Amino acid sequence: MRRHSLLLLLLAAIAATACGGPFPQTTLAPRSDLGAQVDTLFTSIFWWAVVVFAIVEGLLLFVIIRYRRREGGPKPSALHGHTALEIGWTLAPALILVFIAVPTMRTIFATAAPAPAGALRVEVIGHQWWWEFRYPEIGVVTANEMHVPLGKPVQLEMTSADVIHSFWAPGLGGKRDLTAGRITRIAFTPDSLGEVAGQCAEFCGASHANMRLRVFVESDSAFRAWAARQVTGAAVPSRGSPAERGQDLFAHGACIACHTITGVPQARGTVGPNLTHVGSRTMLAGATLPNTEEWLRRWISNAPSLKPGSLMPAMPLPDDQIAALVAYLQSLK
Amino acid sequence: MKSWLTTTDHKRIGQLYFWTALGFFLIGGLEALVIRAQLAKPEGIGVSAEVYNQLFTMHGTTMIFLALMPLSAAFFNYIIPLQIGARDVAFPRLNAFSYWVFLLGGLFLNASFVAGPLFGAPRLSVAPDAGWFGYANLTSRQFSPGPNIDFWLLGLQILGIASLAAGFNFIVTILNMRAPGMKLMRLPVFSWMTLVTQFLVITAFPVITVALVLLMFDRFFGTHFFVPAGGGDPILWQHFFWLFGHPEVYILILPAMGIVSEVLPTFSGKPLFGYTVVVYSGVLIGFMGWGVWSHHMFSVGLGPIADSVFSATTMLIAVPTGVKIFNWIGTMWGGQIRFTTAMLFAVGFIAMFIIGGLSGVSHASPPADLQQTDTYYVVAHIHYVLFGGTMLGLFAGMYYWWPKMTGRRLSETLGKWHFWLTFVGMNLAFFPMHFSGLLGMPRRIYTYGPELGVTRLNQVSTAGAFLLGIAVLVFLVNLWWTRRRGEPAGNDPWQGATLEWAIPSPPPVYNFTVIPRVESRLPLWKTEHHGAMAPLPLTPPTPIHVPGGSWWPLITAFGLPVIAVAAISHHLWLVFVGLAIVITGIYRWAYEPFEV
Numbered sequence A: 001m002r003r004h005s006l007l008l009l010l011l012a013a014i015a016a017t018a019c020g021g022p023f024p025q026t027t028l029a030p031r032s033d034l035g036a037q038v039d040t041l042f043t044s045i046f047w048w049a050v051v052v053f054a055i056v057e058g059l060l061l062f063v064i065i066r067y068r069r070r071e072g073g074p075k076p077s078a079l080h081g082h083t084a085l086e087i088g089w090t091l092a093p094a095l096i097l098v099f100i101a102v103p104t105m106r107t108i109f110a111t112a113a114p115a116p117a118g119a120l121r122v123e124v125i126g127h128q129w130w131w132e133f134r135y136p137e138i139g140v141v142t143a144n145e146m147h148v149p150l151g152k153p154v155q156l157e158m159t160s161a162d163v164i165h166s167f168w169a170p171g172l173g174g175k176r177d178l179t180a181g182r183i184t185r186i187a188f189t190p191d192s193l194g195e196v197a198g199q200c201a202e203f204c205g206a207s208h209a210n211m212r213l214r215v216f217v218e219s220d221s222a223f224r225a226w227a228a229r230q231v232t233g234a235a236v237p238s239r240g241s242p243a244e245r246g247q248d249l250f251a252h253g254a255c256i257a258c259h260t261i262t263g264v265p266q267a268r269g270t271v272g273p274n275l276t277h278v279g280s281r282t283m284l285a286g287a288t289l290p291n292t293e294e295w296l297r298r299w300i301s302n303a304p305s306l307k308p309g310s311l312m313p314a315m316p317l318p319d320d321q322i323a324a325l326v327a328y329l330q331s332l333k
Numbered sequence B: 001m002k003s004w005l006t007t008t009d010h011k012r013i014g015q016l017y018f019w020t021a022l023g024f025f026l027i028g029g030l031e032a033l034v035i036r037a038q039l040a041k042p043e044g045i046g047v048s049a050e051v052y053n054q055l056f057t058m059h060g061t062t063m064i065f066l067a068l069m070p071l072s073a074a075f076f077n078y079i080i081p082l083q084i085g086a087r088d089v090a091f092p093r094l095n096a097f098s099y100w101v102f103l104l105g106g107l108f109l110n111a112s113f114v115a116g117p118l119f120g121a122p123r124l125s126v127a128p129d130a131g132w133f134g135y136a137n138l139t140s141r142q143f144s145p146g147p148n149i150d151f152w153l154l155g156l157q158i159l160g161i162a163s164l165a166a167g168f169n170f171i172v173t174i175l176n177m178r179a180p181g182m183k184l185m186r187l188p189v190f191s192w193m194t195l196v197t198q199f200l201v202i203t204a205f206p207v208i209t210v211a212l213v214l215l216m217f218d219r220f221f222g223t224h225f226f227v228p229a230g231g232g233d234p235i236l237w238q239h240f241f242w243l244f245g246h247p248e249v250y251i252l253i254l255p256a257m258g259i260v261s262e263v264l265p266t267f268s269g270k271p272l273f274g275y276t277v278v279v280y281s282g283v284l285i286g287f288m289g290w291g292v293w294s295h296h297m298f299s300v301g302l303g304p305i306a307d308s309v310f311s312a313t314t315m316l317i318a319v320p321t322g323v324k325i326f327n328w329i330g331t332m333w334g335g336q337i338r339f340t341t342a343m344l345f346a347v348g349f350i351a352m353f354i355i356g357g358l359s360g361v362s363h364a365s366p367p368a369d370l371q372q373t374d375t376y377y378v379v380a381h382i383h384y385v386l387f388g389g390t391m392l393g394l395f396a397g398m399y400y401w402w403p404k405m406t407g408r409r410l411s412e413t414l415g416k417w418h419f420w421l422t423f424v425g426m427n428l429a430f431f432p433m434h435f436s437g438l439l440g441m442p443r444r445i446y447t448y449g450p451e452l453g454v455t456r457l458n459q460v461s462t463a464g465a466f467l468l469g470i471a472v473l474v475f476l477v478n479l480w481w482t483r484r485r486g487e488p489a490g491n492d493p494w495q496g497a498t499l500e501w502a503i504p505s506p507p508p509v510y511n512f513t514v515i516p517r518v519e520s521r522l523p524l525w526k527t528e529h530h531g532a533m534a535p536l537p538l539t540p541p542t543p544i545h546v547p548g549g550s551w552w553p554l555i556t557a558f559g560l561p562v563i564a565v566a567a568i569s570h571h572l573w574l575v576f577v578g579l580a581i582v583i584t585g586i587y588r589w590a591y592e593p594f595e596v
Helices: A002-018 A033-066 A083-112 A220-231 A242-251 A293-301 A319-331 B010-039 B049-084 B092-111 B148-176 B189-221 B234-268 B275-291 B304-332 B341-364 B366-372 B376-406 B412-438 B455-485 B552-568 B572-590
Strands: A120-127 A130-135 A140-143 A145-149 A154-160 A165-167 A176-178 A184-188 A194-199 A212-218
Touching: A033 A083, A033 A184, A033 B304, A033 B341, A033 B366, A083 B304, A083 B341, A083 B366, A120 A145, A120 A165, A120 A176, A130 A145, A140 A145, A140 A220, A145 A220, A154 A165, A154 A176, A176 A184, A212 A220, A242 A319, A293 A319, B010 B049, B010 B092, B010 B376, B010 B455, B049 B092, B049 B148, B049 B189, B049 B234, B049 B376, B092 B148, B092 B552, B148 B189, B148 B552, B189 B234, B189 B275, B234 B275, B234 B304, B234 B341, B234 B376, B275 B304, B304 B341, B304 B366, B341 B366, B341 B376, B341 B412, B366 B412, B376 B412, B376 B455, B412 B455, B552 B572
Parallel strands: A120 A154, A145 A212
Antiparallel strands: A120 A130, A130 A140, A154 A184, A165 A176, A194 A212
């Protein structure tokens, strides 16, 4: 009985803390066909688990209350076993498992199928600690923020540039690992507009926690407009503006060793994210920092302090040079 | 002091295992508390990413290899010879060797916390930092250049030697040293589960040893077993690791199931319900444990065929597990249950293991697992199984056998405080993790944003973890307090049915004055077919030869960390020094006179 009230207390405490939200990374609010199939399966497993939990824990509680020692109680029976009971409680869980296994197998094969022809292909490349997204058919290369159109099948083809990562945008469906030398796939069709948060789910080194991502599900026209902007070259700063000085610093500084900006011939590095349209992204640094002037300034001056282990070293540049670089990068819409 | 360093008495070695493992358990617990403190606030309380990664790696490695396994080993050592009516294990010096190797391996692994300056590292601690399953290719020299992973792979190889030696020793002991009349189907269930566990040890540890040797070659000699750029495959590591790792789960849980199968009948006053079914399901779990490893790898993308096969085998393993639970409930049914602390922990084990088993079923379903693996949901699952299961089972064993080991009972009042604080603490700590996982919190992150919405859940988990810390303190007070003041135990404080209760507590060095003849499965109980065993004579009728101690197991064991230190510091000559110690030790050991 004490155990019982404790459990109730516990459940109440958890219910009180679990209310809240919104939960941008929840697995329980699917926003694609893949997510919905997984959710349906999990819901049915969950209810089976609740039933089994109630029966078995109930039985346990009953037994420990009913058969606790009482003064003058009957002598315990010397029962060694019961064959029919053994067969019964071997078959019962096996039967329940059939009800879980059949929909499981169905879902495995349903979700393993590749996306239909004409699906939007996106190549996902994991890096320590950021995501590269390439759209081979439309020529877009971007980082950490993926844009996809509503209601159109998407096929992710994924690999890693270094260690194992795992692509996980819970609203869109389950995770899948990215391994160097292998291509793994997920196919889904997003079914509601808006932003889906995600992050790397396989431990990948110092800044594993800082390897986040966003998927923007947009209307078809918004997606087309985004893609059209992304395939153009980088914005050219107006003469005499701070951004122009920033471009000059960028093109003749350390930045080009790692970063590409289409339209700046010197900038062809591929170690870090492509920055051609970095100003159009909402987040910086593996989608961990808002893309504002202040954060960009701090990021350029000392990236490792914001993202431990970051391959981008601290840049001990004078304030005016950093300000010019920030102005330039922010102009790259 | 000398007598402890040279001891070959299974009872003393059991105690050494217990205290050493308890020490490592406290270290692993402190690591957990720092982890939980960091997660109590979004953005953390200032533990750096590097330190956090070391802490969760060492917490997992310590709890599994240095706390749970050796705590089970403490009971194997102390209780198995008593339960089967033997004077010692089959190879007493090998037993001492296992202990010393375990101790030195654990110290070597933990030395990494302060070894930084020796390697010119910028910080004091160079502890392993790639997680307790150390996935390749993060562990390659390219991505983990420091000595951290070297400590891990060399430390685990040393510990593997200890486990393997003990595994062979206990198999031979249980098969060959049983008292006359103790047929296999009269073996106490704890001894049975130990036997199954040791077969898993001797078959699973070679797999991890091979994997660790390959990793060592990759890191030290430039091979490419797990390096994709050189044609290797990091996924191969995962197959190796989990081919070991899943049997390892049963290595951790079967001994606790054995303990519970002893405690429940004693305190219900009834024989174990369905003895043969419980034994066979344990054996079956041991076999089936070999066919499920890829369920740890559903996110790899092995394809629908592999996923469905491993899903099906994993679900099947739930059947013998469920059968055990029903038989334990059947054992209590119709009994007269005495709620001693040991019994509370045993019932707690069943209640919590059910939860761990049920969340396991959702991990067995690949599509569901793909949302849950690598999140706090799987952290909740592993802790319900390994803490709610194994650790509660081990606590039950401690309260049950402590009187036998020390001659004094632990305090029941403090014990009940210990149980209830543990029970409430673990549910507060681990139950909310199911929700934080489902709400999108990955495991192994040193920081999370407030926008994730899991702050409150994490605070509850942290509060629960600290409550568990208090519970452990209560347990330590209990151990200390009852050292002198505990109620004397007598031979048989609980009216147990098995042979260990037929002899004094603590037992004399020779255990049994005469080796008893076993007529039934419950030798000390009167059953419908058998009377209770006649009491043993108080003094041995004939002098009993007890082997003396030996320095050679300790000396031989000492050579292994020397080799590891040599490897990690890249001193080839020191490898030969270590090898010389090992070879000399084994040689002298082999030619040691029988009578000392």
